[in-house]
Amino acid sequence: MITLAVGGFALAGLCGVYRLLAGPSLADRIVALDLLLLSLMGSLVVDAVERDDTTYLIVPVVLAIIGFTATVAACRFIEHEQRVIAEVGP
Amino acid sequence: MTVLAEALLILGAFIAALAGIGIVRFSSSYARFHAAGKASPVAFLVAGLGAGIELGWVGAGYVFIAAAAMVLTLPVGVHLLFRAVHRTTDNAGLVADELIRAEALSGVRPSAESDV
Numbered sequence: 001m002i003t004l005a006v007g008g009f010a011l012a013g014l015c016g017v018y019r020l021l022a023g024p025s026l027a028d029r030i031v032a033l034d035l036l037l038l039s040l041m042g043s044l045v046v047d048a049v050e051r052d053d054t055t056y057l058i059v060p061v062v063l064a065i066i067g068f069t070a071t072v073a074a075c076r077f078i079e080h081e082q083r084v085i086a087e088v089g090p
Numbered sequence: 091m092t093v094l095a096e097a098l099l100i101l102g103a104f105i106a107a108l109a110g111i112g113i114v115r116f117s118s119s120y121a122r123f124h125a126a127g128k129a130s131p132v133a134f135l136v137a138g139l140g141a142g143i144e145l146g147w148v149g150a151g152y153v154f155i156a157a158a159a160m161v162l163t164l165p166v167g168v169h170l171l172f173r174a175v176h177r178t179t180d181n182a183g184l185v186a187d188e189l190i191r192a193e194a195l196s197g198v199r200p201s202a203e204s205d206v
Contacts, residue, residue: 005099007103009106012133018114027175031168032113034130038106038133048141049141049144054152061155071170071171
């Protein structure tokens, strides 16, 4: 059971790593990082169930909020960078 | 460990794996965001439901807070990514483009002088 559940999240993480390395645009890499974050959160939940221990369950709570902040900041950066290039030149 | 909790955890991992396969296999940025942004909250919700059944009230509380934060924030973040890509790339190949019309109607220029 634990092998199957962690294996699914690990497969998602591997796919995210591939897109992180190969993604053509910056936004693709950001969404790959979001997927990596999901894989980490899911693995932590499965680990908590396996050991029957809720000590580390605060980590997915923090990761959900931090991930959103990082995504919003990166979107602002992409749009701002494009605007600067349009005004000043590359 | 109950059978229902096991099944929900494995189903959540399976949905996460589907999101990963989608993010590798799809050909355009929009399709990749679609796969990752739709499937990720569902995967965590299903896995978290299984974990909450198994862990009792304390664990269920933590997982509920994490799932609520993720379901509320991740679609917003992916929507912002969609818009950033839409504003910074050439949209000539799209079949339908309603955002550019809405932005023209509301007076927001796609990438020139608008701020978020």
